[in-house]
Amino acid sequence: MKDQIKAHVKWQVEAYVKSKKDHENENIIKKIESFQNRNAEIVKVMANTTITDRKQEDDHTYVHYDVHMQYLIKQKDKLYMEEKLEHHLASFYKDKLYESREINQEDIILNQRQIEAELEGNDDMPRISYRYDRLKAVQYAEKWWNSYNPAYKKFEVDCTNYISQCLHAGGAPMRGYPNKSKGWWMRSNNWSYSWSVANSLRIYLASSTAGLQAREVGSPHELMLGDVICYDFQGDGRFDHNTIVTGKDALGMPLVNAHTSNSRMRYWAYEDSTAYTPNIQYKFFTIVDNP
Numbered sequence: 001m002k003d004q005i006k007a008h009v010k011w012q013v014e015a016y017v018k019s020k021k022d023h024e025n026e027n028i029i030k031k032i033e034s035f036q037n038r039n040a041e042i043v044k045v046m047a048n049t050t051i052t053d054r055k056q057e058d059d060h061t062y063v064h065y066d067v068h069m070q071y072l073i074k075q076k077d078k079l080y081m082e083e084k085l086e087h088h089l090a091s092f093y094k095d096k097l098y099e100s101r102e103i104n105q106e107d108i109i110l111n112q113r114q115i116e117a118e119l120e121g122n123d124d125m126p127r128i129s130y131r132y133d134r135l136k137a138v139q140y141a142e143k144w145w146n147s148y149n150p151a152y153k154k155f156e157v158d159c160t161n162y163i164s165q166c167l168h169a170g171g172a173p174m175r176g177y178p179n180k181s182k183g184w185w186m187r188s189n190n191w192s193y194s195w196s197v198a199n200s201l202r203i204y205l206a207s208s209t210a211g212l213q214a215r216e217v218g219s220p221h222e223l224m225l226g227d228v229i230c231y232d233f234q235g236d237g238r239f240d241h242n243t244i245v246t247g248k249d250a251l252g253m254p255l256v257n258a259h260t261s262n263s264r265m266r267y268w269a270y271e272d273s274t275a276y277t278p279n280i281q282y283k284f285f286t287i288v289d290n291p
Contacts, residue, residue: 001061001063001090001092001095001097002051004090004092004096004097005049005051005063005065005090005097005100006049008090008097008100009047009049009067010047012025012028012047013045013046013047015028016028016031016032016042016045016071017042017044017045027102027272027274030271030272030276031272033271033272034267034269034271034272035073037271038075038249038251038253038267039075039076040073040074040075040249040250041073041074041075042071042072042073043072043073043074043079044071044072045069045070045071045072046069046070046072047067047068047069047070048067048068048070049065049066049067050065050066050067050068051063051064051065052064052065052066059093059094060091060092060093061091061092061095062089062090062091062092063089063090063091063092064087064088064089064090065087065088065089065090066085066086066087066088067085067086067088068083068084068085068086068146069083069084069085069086070082070083071083073249075249075250075251076250076251077250078249078250080247080249080255080265081264081265082255082263082264082265082266082267083145083146083263083264083265084261084262084263084264084266085146085261085262085263086102087102087103088100088101088102088103089101089103104261104274104275128173128175128210128211128290129290129291130171130172130173130211130289130290131171131289131290131291132167132170132171132172132226132287132288132289133170133171134170134224134225134226134287135225135226136169136170136171137166137167137169137170137171137225137226137244138166138225138226138244138246139169140165140166140169140170141162141166141244141246141257142246142257142264144162144165145257145258145259145262145263145264146262146264149165152165152186153186153189153191155196157198157260158259158260159198159241159242159243159258159259159260160195160196160197160198160200160201160242161186161191161195161196161259162258162259163201163228163242163243163244163258163259164184164186164194164195164196164201166226166244166257167212167226167228167244167287170226170287172184172211172212172287173211173212174186174187174211175210175211175212176192176211177190177192178190179192180192180193181193183211184201184204184208184211184212198230198231198239198240198241198242199238199239199240201228201230201242202230202239202242202283205228205230205283205285206283206285210290211290212287213287213288213290214227214228214285214286214287214288215285215286215288216283216284216285217284217285217286218284219284220253220254220268220269220282220284221252221253222284222286223245223254223284223286224245224286225245225246225247225248226244226245226287227244227245227254227284227285227286227287228242228243228244228245228284228285228287229242229243229244229245229254229256229268229282229283229284229285230242230282230283230284230285231243231270231275231280231281231282232280232281232282232283233273233275233276233277233279233280234277234279234280235277235279235280235281236279237281239281239283240275241258241260241270241275242258243256243257243258243263243266243268244256244257244258245268246264246265247265249267253267253268254268255267255268256268261273
């Protein structure tokens with residue numbers, strides 16, 4: 001079974017390198033097109049497969065496995081590595097593989113849209129001085145992009161929790177405890193909505209006048225390392241996802257890290273995401289110092 005899974009993954013890897021736009025896998029097609037639209041080339045793809053679970057039901061066997069994908073990208077004279085952890089389910093009948101599909105973690109993001117957690121406005125709190133250390137924020141984002149800091153709670157939808165940790169690692173101060181609907185904080189097994197809910201962090205970044213503060217800009221080109229992009233996949237005004245800028249491509253456009261669907265140095269627009277729709281809206285926030 002392990003050999004069949006590896007052969008299946010190898011077949012997909014070859015499809016990326018050969019840029020087979022007629023491939024039957026829609027996700028592969030979307031990713032190939034995303035790179036081609038940026039005049040970028042997939043030079044090499046590497047995949048490391050790890051079986052995580054196995055279940056037997058009569059003649060059927062179901063195997064969960066992870067694939068750590070690494071894409072070496074060339075754009076103009078620049079080379080960089082994009083990475084992503086994919087979760088897959090392989091189905092076997094009498095030990096023969098008949099289906100293997102990716103479990104799209106990004107779809108989980110859209111299933112959280114029923115969480116209604118709006119901030120109630122700003123606290124009347126004194127100004128907290130700090131300088132945002134972008135390098136430390138990016139270093140944290142790189143260290144934990146595919147793992148979880150045990151000092152913090154892990155969420156099923158972990159994207160905003162991860163971004164909050166990165167911002168805090170950069171020196172952004174917590175405030176507002178113990179009011180969950182105000183401020184931005186996590187303590188022990190408790191946290192504010194803005195720390196862990198994508199739409200609430202977006203509201204907080206747009207409105208905070210104390211502690212962590214940000215300024216909205218009109219273009220992703222204006223963002224710097226350590227800044228934040230918010231995503232409204234369905235374009236209905238409620239934001240579903242957040243990422244942090246950890247690099248720039250050859251055209252000066254952001255490359256981002258994220259959790260939930262753990263990704264590193266991914267192109268900011270998310271056009272290859274299973275959650276993407278033509279109605280997608282973005283918010284671009286640059287973090288400001290408060291000296």
